[in-house]
Amino acid sequence: MDSIGVFDSGVGGLTVVAALRRRLPAESILYLGDTARLPYGSKSPETVTRYTRRNIEFLVERGVKAVVVACNTASALALDNLQLAGGMPLWGVIEPGARRAAEVSRGRVGVIATEATVRSDAYPRALRRLRPDLSVVSRACPLFVPLVEEGWHEDDEVTTRIAERYLAPLLAAEIDTLVLGCTHYPLLKAVLARVAGPAVTLVDSAEAVAEVVAEGLAAAGLAKPEGPGPVHATQHLCVTDGGESFKLVAGRILGDPDLPLEWVEVV
């Protein structure tokens, strides 16, 4: 009844759930991974908007008090067109990530994201609105999500090669800040940090969005009090397709190999 609803196309949004748990340990979370229709990053704005609308309806029908769109593609393409009934709070990941980058950058920001997010121009627009002096270079990295799903994300030679190729134009443009504009990418942080080098600050929107949600819930009077007593927060995970690989990666992100998953149909 009083959970925060979080959705993503797949498993990547759980990096946002992990950040929310650290920042707001008293809050319960209802997660929806739309695994039957992932990935969103290669699809059109119309299709992504339709899926986003239905996923949010699902969370609202389940009685959440606020919604976090933990998918960069859905945030970039669909959020402007959506408003929740009764003024229920709704957050995406673009704005918080852009805000963090604008705070730390010395002038040149690189953005890596899915094709659809890059094509939407959502990050450059948000960054320039916050700091018109920033120069922004973007690059779509369509292989990163399947590399994470393949499990080739820790210190892997092929992944390093692909990261070098994707980051080359951004490093040539001498970026000082790199926005990880897809919720899967924090799982590649070690490789990306090594390839980008020590002069580049990595910005992970998961941490940034957790901060914004904490402020927003407090401002709306919806935050759960964090008393000194025991915490009864729960995490409930729903998926539209019950793959084993989701369970595996989810267990790694949330530090619990025995996460129960509920299969749900969202069309």
Add this chain to the structure above:
Amino acid sequence: MDSIGVFDSGVGGLTVVAALRRRLPAESILYLGDTARLPYGSKSPETVTRYTRRNIEFLVERGVKAVVVACNTASALALDNLQLAGGMPLWGVIEPGARRAAEVSRGRVGVIATEATVRSDAYPRALRRLRPDLSVVSRACPLFVPLVEEGWHEDDEVTTRIAERYLAPLLAAEIDTLVLGCTHYPLLKAVLARVAGPAVTLVDSAEAVAEVVAEGLAAAGLAKPEGPGPVHATQHLCVTDGGESFKLVAGRILGDPDLPLEWVEVV
């Protein structure tokens, strides 16, 4: 009214359309690419079966005379559960590909495919039914489809590295025949042939299925006569999500950069 209906999760099935055009130049083709829900290869049998059923219904409602499931994953997971009303012919790609491999192999067959196809064990079962003496080794190659979609498929260093890694266990098992068990993989033929070496015969199910369709239509009395007069065959392409990359790759496969696409909704 008298087209052959062909569907795939995306663009890969057009390799089957190209093979059908070469083998049956008088036949018209109605193609459906379920791009809004691709890829199928990482999804569960239940989800793939549901999508397959609806895609076939769409083609039948449009009045096709026969259906080709040009997606290996859908053929492997869903075909056994489906039968068309009125005994309309229905073909998948597994059986024809397995038949061709069983004809050419000297004893050791390798199969590369999506995760779902490999997990279904459909190729090894079909191969052993045809030739119980065959030894079969399979390997899921989840990065091949996104590599093709990225356009990194001709003489690319990263693609070659990934192919080497995927094929290593098959080459160690001394395969003499390699089944390209996903309709996207023919687009990687040059890289795969180089990595596999001259001792390995590549089997492309697209060619094999075109042969089976030609025989089947003739046997059912449904084939169009190939007269000496002009040919009026048409190709009509439908997609559930209108991406630009589909158009690009489709143009390359069918040799026509200006293919008109019809957007359709299939849920």
